[in-house]
Each structure stands twice: as structure tokens, then as C-alpha cells.
Amino acid sequence: MRQPNLSYVALFAAVVEAGGFRVAAHRRGLSASSVSDSIRRLEAELGVRLLNRTTRSVTPTEAGARLLERLRPALDEIDAAFNDLDDSTQRPVGTLRLSVPVPTARFVLPRLIPAFLERYPGVSVEVAMDNAHIDIVAAGYDAGVRYEESLAKDMIAVPIGPRRQRFVAAASPGYLQTHGTPAHPSDLLGHRLIGHRFETGKLGVWEFERAGTTIRVPPQGPLLSSSHDLEVGAALAGVGIIYTFEEHLRPALDRGELLPVLEDWWQAFEGPYLYYNDRRHMPSPLRAFVDFLKETAAT
Structure with missing residues (x-):
């Protein structure tokens, strides 16, 4: 078998890593069509299909996956060689x-x-x-x-970044004036809570800690979102109580637009x-x- 073009081999690995031609091409400064053509030439040289192509995804065939598994150490060594050149010039x-x-x-x-x-x-x-x-x-x-x-x-x-962070609970002065201020995490069951849902679909359960005691509260209320900006905006508008990274709320807390809630129970973490x-x-x-x-x- 004729030795394949190594640049085509590197592009094949880049396409698999990126999950598509467009992203791989962008990372290499090439057009998606030229990357696709290079992979087709490689497949023709090897006489085997390396990629499964659909309108939504690009995945390696069984033969492509085996080839990439064997090639990966060599490609890493090639990258390392060029990195060593960079290191030599500092x-x-x-x-x-x-x-x-x-x-x-x-x-x-x-x-x-x-x-x-x-x-x-x-x-x-x-x-x-x-x-x-x-x-x-x-x-x-x-x-x-x-x-x-x-x-x-x-x-x-x-x-x-910071070595210690906290989740903090807060609400607008108007909300607390209307609905009261909870004195214990269990009181949150009677309040309007602004919840967060991760991209995976998992609901962010609130955890409060004090003196070795942990209390978990699944947030239930009028708003559930995957956008921190929307959640903070809703809290400022008096929709309910929010519990999130301190960094998201600190400016509003410092300005008095939000007031701390259950401060003794805020959870700290690394x-x-x-x-x-x-x-x-x-x-x-x-x-x-x-x-x-x-x-x-x-x-």
C-alpha cells in the first residue's frame, strides 16, 4: 500500500476530535470543503471508508476508530516535537x-x-x-x-480563581416585605423559589449547611431556568428567592437591590x-x- 499523505491523516484525526468538518476546518484555518476533500482522498488511498457522514453528524467507522486509536500516540509525538521547537525559543x-x-x-x-x-x-x-x-x-x-x-x-x-466560593440566597426588599423572611431552610417550602436547571436536564437542588447539618431543598416556584441572567433579573423584579453563586448576586447585594436570606446557612465550597x-x-x-x-x- 502506498504511504498515505500525513497531512490528510492529521486532518482525519482533527475531524473526529471536533465531531465535524466545519469545526475542524475553523481550527485549522481551512475551508470545510477542502477538509472534506482531503479525507475523501485519504479514504481513496487506503481503500476503506473512515467516516460515517450524515447531515447532522460525522463519526468514525469501525475501521476509522481502530486506525485513530493506533495513530493517536504518533500524532501526539509529532505535536510534541513541534512544541519542543516552541520551547527552544521560549x-x-x-x-x-x-x-x-x-x-x-x-x-x-x-x-x-x-x-x-x-x-x-x-x-x-x-x-x-x-x-x-x-x-x-x-x-x-x-x-x-x-x-x-x-x-x-x-x-x-x-x-x-478563588479558592473558596459560596452559594448565597437573596430576595428583593419588596418580595420580603410581602412574603416575609424565612428564618430556617424548612421555611422555604412556603416561599416562591427561583430554580436552575442544568443543560443536562438535572435540577439544581439547594443545599444549606450549618454546624454539620445539611438541608436539601428542591426549588419549587414560578420560574425554572438554565439562564443565570434571567434568574437574577427575576429576583431583582421580586419574583422570588434565588440561591446561586455569590459572584452573580454580589453587585445587587452591595447596592441593596437584593437582601441576604438565611445567611448563616450559606454553603461554602472549594x-x-x-x-x-x-x-x-x-x-x-x-x-x-x-x-x-x-x-x-x-x-
């Missing part, structure tokens, strides 16, 4: 792709990314907001951000972590970002 180049939850994108990264980009002008950062627990490697990301209970054990984790695959060679943009986070945490 100037990391390339794109850092991150998958992060919405609170991290809104409240943590704006304090980090500008300084990181200023230090490393050869690096660009691509951030996707996703609250779901995805396979970052399969999805083509260099790293993700999650909380400790959601981290896979085969991942390396580095602290990012802050988020940047996590990435445990592999021998890291892309130079990721290595630079990890070093940057460690340096930032030490200052």
Missing part, C-alpha cells in the same frame, strides 16, 4: 482551547486572560462556555475548568480547577498557561 505559539462553565468565563477568566495574552503575544485563546461534563480530549480542548467533585481521576488539576490530560508532552500554550496560573497564585 516563545509559546498556537491556540489554547478551553472549555469552562459560565461562572468561570464571567468572573474568573476576565481577570486572567488579558494579562496572559499580553505576556505571550504568540498565543491565542479560544473559550467555549459549557456547564456540561464533557470529554475535553475527545472534544478537542486542551483543558477545561470544573470543580473537584467533577474531576476525572486521570486528569491533572491546577487551582484557578473553588474551581483547571484540568487537563495526563500526558508526557503538553502543548506550549497550555504549559505557559499552567505556569502562569501557578505564578499568579503565588503572588
Whole structure:
């Protein structure tokens, strides 16, 4: 068999990782049609179909999956070789792709990314907001951000952002004047609660803690949403009581537009972590970002 074009092989791996031609093409700076043509040429050279193509998805065939499993270590070594060239000049180049939850994108990264980009002008950062627990490697990301209970054990984790966070409960002065202020989490059963539903469909159950006691309250009320902005806006308008990340509510609390509720019961938890695959060679943009986070945490 004639040796296949290695650039076609790399594009095949990129398409599988991205889950489609359009995303893979965007990441490589190519057109979707040229990527598709390259994969067809590779299939013709090998005499085997590597991808199942439908109008909605692109997935590897059984033969394609086997081939990619064998090729992945070699492709990683090729990437590592080019990263070593970057390291030799001490100037990391390339794109850092991150998958992060919405609170991290809104409240943590704006304090980090500008300084990181200023230090490393050869690096660009691509951030996707996703609250779901995805396979970052399969999805083509260099790293993700999650909380400790959601981290896979085969991942390396580095602290990012505040090390302690809280969920806080609050309501508008008008709501509390009309409906009263709960004195205990059990009192919430008689109140209008603004709930959050994750993209997975799971309902966010409220947890309150004090003196070793934990009380869980499934929020029931007039609004259930997957949008934090909508939930905060509803709380400001007096729709009901909200319980969410302190960062979402702190400005309104400081202005007196929302008042704290059940403050002695607010749940505190450990802050988020940047996590990435445990592999021998890291892309130079990721290595630079990890070093940057460690340096930032030490200052």
C-alpha cells in the first residue's frame, strides 16, 4: 500500500476530535470543503471508508476508530516535537482551547486572560462556555475548568480563581416585605423559589449547611431556568428567592437591590480547577498557561 499523505491523516484525526468538518476546518484555518476533500482522498488511498457522514453528524467507522486509536500516540509525538521547537525559543505559539462553565468565563477568566495574552503575544485563546461534563480530549480542548467533585481521576488539576466560593440566597426588599423572611431552610417550602436547571436536564437542588447539618431543598416556584441572567433579573423584579453563586448576586447585594436570606446557612465550597490530560508532552500554550496560573497564585 502506498504511504498515505500525513497531512490528510492529521486532518482525519482533527475531524473526529471536533465531531465535524466545519469545526475542524475553523481550527485549522481551512475551508470545510477542502477538509472534506482531503479525507475523501485519504479514504481513496487506503481503500476503506473512515467516516460515517450524515447531515447532522460525522463519526468514525469501525475501521476509522481502530486506525485513530493506533495513530493517536504518533500524532501526539509529532505535536510534541513541534512544541519542543516552541520551547527552544521560549516563545509559546498556537491556540489554547478551553472549555469552562459560565461562572468561570464571567468572573474568573476576565481577570486572567488579558494579562496572559499580553505576556505571550504568540498565543491565542479560544473559550467555549459549557456547564456540561464533557470529554475535553475527545472534544478537542486542551483543558477545561470544573470543580473537584467533577474531576476525572486521570486528569491533572491546577487551582484557578478563588479558592473558596459560596452559594448565597437573596430576595428583593419588596418580595420580603410581602412574603416575609424565612428564618430556617424548612421555611422555604412556603416561599416562591427561583430554580436552575442544568443543560443536562438535572435540577439544581439547594443545599444549606450549618454546624454539620445539611438541608436539601428542591426549588419549587414560578420560574425554572438554565439562564443565570434571567434568574437574577427575576429576583431583582421580586419574583422570588434565588440561591446561586455569590459572584452573580454580589453587585445587587452591595447596592441593596437584593437582601441576604438565611445567611448563616450559606454553603461554602472549594473553588474551581483547571484540568487537563495526563500526558508526557503538553502543548506550549497550555504549559505557559499552567505556569502562569501557578505564578499568579503565588503572588
